Amino acid sequence: MAQPTKTPLSEALKRLVGQPVSAIDTPALVLDLDAMQRNLSRMAEFARKHDIRWRPHAKMHKSSALAKLQMQAGAVGVCVQKVAEAEVMVNGGVPNVYISNEVVAPAKLARVAELAHQLTAIHGQLAIAVDSLEGVRRLAQAMNERRHGGTPAVIDVFVEIDVGQGRCGVPPGRAAVELAHEIRRHPALRFAGLQAYHGRAQHLRTAQARRDAIGVVVQDVLFTRKQIEAEGVPVELVTGAGTGSMVCEAASGVFGELQAGSFMFMDADYAANDRDPAQPQFEHALFVKSQVMSSALRHAVCDAGHKSHAIDSGLPKVLTLQPTGELEYFNGGDEHGILRPAGANQRVPRLDDTIWLIPGHCDPTVNLHRYLIGVGGGLAHGKVEKIIRVDARGALT
Amino acid sequence: MAQPTKTPLSEALKRLVGQPVSAIDTPALVLDLDAMQRNLSRMAEFARKHDIRWRPHAKMHKSSALAKLQMQAGAVGVCVQKVAEAEVMVNGGVPNVYISNEVVAPAKLARVAELAHQLTAIHGQLAIAVDSLEGVRRLAQAMNERRHGGTPAVIDVFVEIDVGQGRCGVPPGRAAVELAHEIRRHPALRFAGLQAYHGRAQHLRTAQARRDAIGVVVQDVLFTRKQIEAEGVPVELVTGAGTGSMVCEAASGVFGELQAGSFMFMDADYAANDRDPAQPQFEHALFVKSQVMSSALRHAVCDAGHKSHAIDSGLPKVLTLQPTGELEYFNGGDEHGILRPAGANQRVPRLDDTIWLIPGHCDPTVNLHRYLIGVGGGLAHGKVEKIIRVDARGALT
Numbered sequence: 001m002a003q004p005t006k007t008p009l010s011e012a013l014k015r016l017v018g019q020p021v022s023a024i025d026t027p028a029l030v031l032d033l034d035a036m037q038r039n040l041s042r043m044a045e046f047a048r049k050h051d052i053r054w055r056p057h058a059k060m061h062k063s064s065a066l067a068k069l070q071m072q073a074g075a076v077g078v079c080v081q082k083v084a085e086a087e088v089m090v091n092g093g094v095p096n097v098y099i100s101n102e103v104v105a106p107a108k109l110a111r112v113a114e115l116a117h118q119l120t121a122i123h124g125q126l127a128i129a130v131d132s133l134e135g136v137r138r139l140a141q142a143m144n145e146r147r148h149g150g151t152p153a154v155i156d157v158f159v160e161i162d163v164g165q166g167r168c169g170v171p172p173g174r175a176a177v178e179l180a181h182e183i184r185r186h187p188a189l190r191f192a193g194l195q196a197y198h199g200r201a202q203h204l205r206t207a208q209a210r211r212d213a214i215g216v217v218v219q220d221v222l223f224t225r226k227q228i229e230a231e232g233v234p235v236e237l238v239t240g241a242g243t244g245s246m247v248c249e250a251a252s253g254v255f256g257e258l259q260a261g262s263f264m265f266m267d268a269d270y271a272a273n274d275r276d277p278a279q280p281q282f283e284h285a286l287f288v289k290s291q292v293m294s295s296a297l298r299h300a301v302c303d304a305g306h307k308s309h310a311i312d313s314g315l316p317k318v319l320t321l322q323p324t325g326e327l328e329y330f331n332g333g334d335e336h337g338i339l340r341p342a343g344a345n346q347r348v349p350r351l352d353d354t355i356w357l358i359p360g361h362c363d364p365t366v367n368l369h370r371y372l373i374g375v376g377g378g379l380a381h382g383k384v385e386k387i388i389r390v391d392a393r394g395a396l397t
Numbered sequence: 398m399a400q401p402t403k404t405p406l407s408e409a410l411k412r413l414v415g416q417p418v419s420a421i422d423t424p425a426l427v428l429d430l431d432a433m434q435r436n437l438s439r440m441a442e443f444a445r446k447h448d449i450r451w452r453p454h455a456k457m458h459k460s461s462a463l464a465k466l467q468m469q470a471g472a473v474g475v476c477v478q479k480v481a482e483a484e485v486m487v488n489g490g491v492p493n494v495y496i497s498n499e500v501v502a503p504a505k506l507a508r509v510a511e512l513a514h515q516l517t518a519i520h521g522q523l524a525i526a527v528d529s530l531e532g533v534r535r536l537a538q539a540m541n542e543r544r545h546g547g548t549p550a551v552i553d554v555f556v557e558i559d560v561g562q563g564r565c566g567v568p569p570g571r572a573a574v575e576l577a578h579e580i581r582r583h584p585a586l587r588f589a590g591l592q593a594y595h596g597r598a599q600h601l602r603t604a605q606a607r608r609d610a611i612g613v614v615v616q617d618v619l620f621t622r623k624q625i626e627a628e629g630v631p632v633e634l635v636t637g638a639g640t641g642s643m644v645c646e647a648a649s650g651v652f653g654e655l656q657a658g659s660f661m662f663m664d665a666d667y668a669a670n671d672r673d674p675a676q677p678q679f680e681h682a683l684f685v686k687s688q689v690m691s692s693a694l695r696h697a698v699c700d701a702g703h704k705s706h707a708i709d710s711g712l713p714k715v716l717t718l719q720p721t722g723e724l725e726y727f728n729g730g731d732e733h734g735i736l737r738p739a740g741a742n743q744r745v746p747r748l749d750d751t752i753w754l755i756p757g758h759c760d761p762t763v764n765l766h767r768y769l770i771g772v773g774g775g776l777a778h779g780k781v782e783k784i785i786r787v788d789a790r791g792a793l794t
Contacts, residue, residue: 166696
């Protein structure tokens with residue numbers, strides 16, 4: 001129902017391609033394409049080295065174009081959280097989509113079944129997570145109701161276990177065994193393995209704290225896998241991990257797939273983690289370009305507030321690039337940011353100064369924008385290379 | 398450049414009109430039209446009683462349709478913060494728009510001048526705020542550059558003074574006098590008065606604290622007005638106020654116009670203020686409809702996280718309407734909300750339970766959605782009456 005409609009890019013936006021960074025009106029979400037490509041290469045190399053699949057979370061970038069770029073770099077597909085996001089990805093040509101979340105509303109499950117059949121027809125694959133018997137039964141019913149002629153579609157189903165996040169998922173152990181059995185009762189469903197993601201572990205600041213948390217996750221997974229396999233049911237794949245903890249899951253020998261997504265853009269919150277020595281050095285690639293539109297004795301005001309960037313994981317950091325030196329960003333409300341010099345000898349920014357903000361959290365920041373302005377050659381002297389549509393923006397259902 | 402393109406409503410959305418509330422897929426932003434209309438009537442009555450104009454802030458609802466509804470109820474026009482918002486309002490048929498914010502980029506000022514001429518041609522009026530001599534000069538230049546034949550347009554210009562917010566605006570007193578003189582040097586600009594808004598005062602919790610804060614604002618305005626009028630320049634109008642403090646500005650005898658906008662939807666943060674006895678009783682009219690998609694022993698998970706509602710002013714409250722009784726909402730990330738019973742004897746919500754959330758802050762919440770689903774007859778047994786497009790959503794520039 002709430003599936004976003006694809007709108008054409010305006011002429012002004014199309015004309016922006018080829019122009020210098022200075023031509024980008026503010027506030028705007030700008031992607032440093034070179035930094036993004038380096039992040040992608042580092043992730044691909046990391047996955048190869050650890051012989052592990054990666055299926056980055058497209059809930060972060062919400063762009064089917066970027067999903068396809070990730071698959072070109074070696075990703076097996078993408079994860080999403082919402083059926084509407086999956087619809088955008090499939091419509092955008094992404095053949096392998098995993099809804100790593102529970103869906104129980106029958107009207108939504110009918111859409112899931114439709115997508116599963118669409119992907120089967122092109123030899124793609126849809127997957128989904130479950131954490132209730134009722135959810136499995138409804139999914140099977142939706143798959144059966146959709147079926148009429150053509151290749152019978154089979155959807156991959158992962159059983160989610162709660163490994164410390166305290167959100168979705170059944171407790172490790174027996175409940176997961178029951179779900180695996182129930183999935184196997186339905187021919188249109190295939191038990192694909194376990195979903196085990198610990199979101200809160202991603203932002204534990206020290207590498208040791210993250211290792212400890214994922215150590216418990218691995219124990220939970222081993223315990224559950226053993227119980228399922230003891231009943232003759234193979235657990236083919238364990239999937240999970242985020243940018244904060246991925247080195248731990250990759251080293252565990254238990255996880256077969258990494259869902260990390262933020263590494264590609266790297267926000268201020270992930271950068272505030274102490275980097276694990278095993279972690280590739282990811283760079284900030286996502287910025288809000290902003291401009292000073294008011295300047296007073298001790299502070300200046302830029303034109304980007306929290307309608308331009310999400311502040312759920314903290315305020316943005318200011319990139320030290322402009323002549324003003326190091327600046328601190330304070331909350332100025334929906335449309336404004338307050339800027340103060342971080343050092344005593346630095347000047348207050350002046351009218352027109354360009355301010356580059358590093359968002360606190362990339363996922364909900366991207367969701368605030370209709371497109372990303374892709375820049376090549378760096379922020380200081382680069383040019384606009386392409387406009388990337390955030391086609392799953394607002395895909396909530 | 399970033400002006401949103403108008404997209405048609407999907408067929409599924411159009412079909413929703415006339416259906417019961419239960420047919421609304423989740424998560425969705427739902428407007429209780431009856432409550433909204435009562436809020437509008439109370440505001441109109443309040444303004445009549447105090448013989449004061451009201452020009453509600455459309456940055457809150459971002460909808461030209463709702464702006465026109467406000468004008469039908471007696472508003473003189475609307476405020477916006479961004480040129481792109483003004484463009485949406487003007488294109489949507491709103492004839493009186495005030496950009497209550499500073500604009501200094503020449504490319505944006507060219508758009509301002511264009512709008513001023515568009516509105517003049519239909520006997521409407523554009524207004525804008527300034528807080529720098531440079532800003533006034535650039536505005537005048539843009540107005541002159543736009544002028545060619547037709548009726549010469551004049552834009553209303555308010556001098557913003559910083560009355561305690563610490564954001565935009567010049568200090569009260571001399572600097573404002575200089576700006577008033579500068580405005581009067583340019584035939585295409587008209588000095589319209591003072592902009593004096595104290596955003597932080599809106600959320601001081603006690604009525605007395607808000608009265609104290611606005612008491613200082615009034616002194617700052619009187620001091621500045623006296624200095625300007627001492628030089629023979631009349632200050633025709635003082636404009637400002639928000640939903641939290643409007644009774645104080647209305648009673649001041651100094652303010653001639655109220656900009657309060659949130660009263661129409663009333664969010665959880667404004668409801669957390671102790672109500673001033675002089676303040677009309679505004680009701681919650683804006684809700685996120687959500688559904689439980691995972692349920693465990695001690696908590697349940699609904700399908701609305703902070704991509705559905707803004708959390709800059711706190712997490713949403715749960716409306717006590719469903720059979721589960723009083724619930725508390727905890728942050729579950731971008732796509733999930735964690736629900737726990739607030740009392741010991743209450744049950745954990747079950748799969749499929751409908752959860753109505755009262756957003757912490759209405760402005761950035763509305764900005765997350767493409768449309769509001771307008772319901773008549775109440776949330777429990779009402780019907781969808783209309784779909785209201787958030788046509789200035791993402792109008793950032």
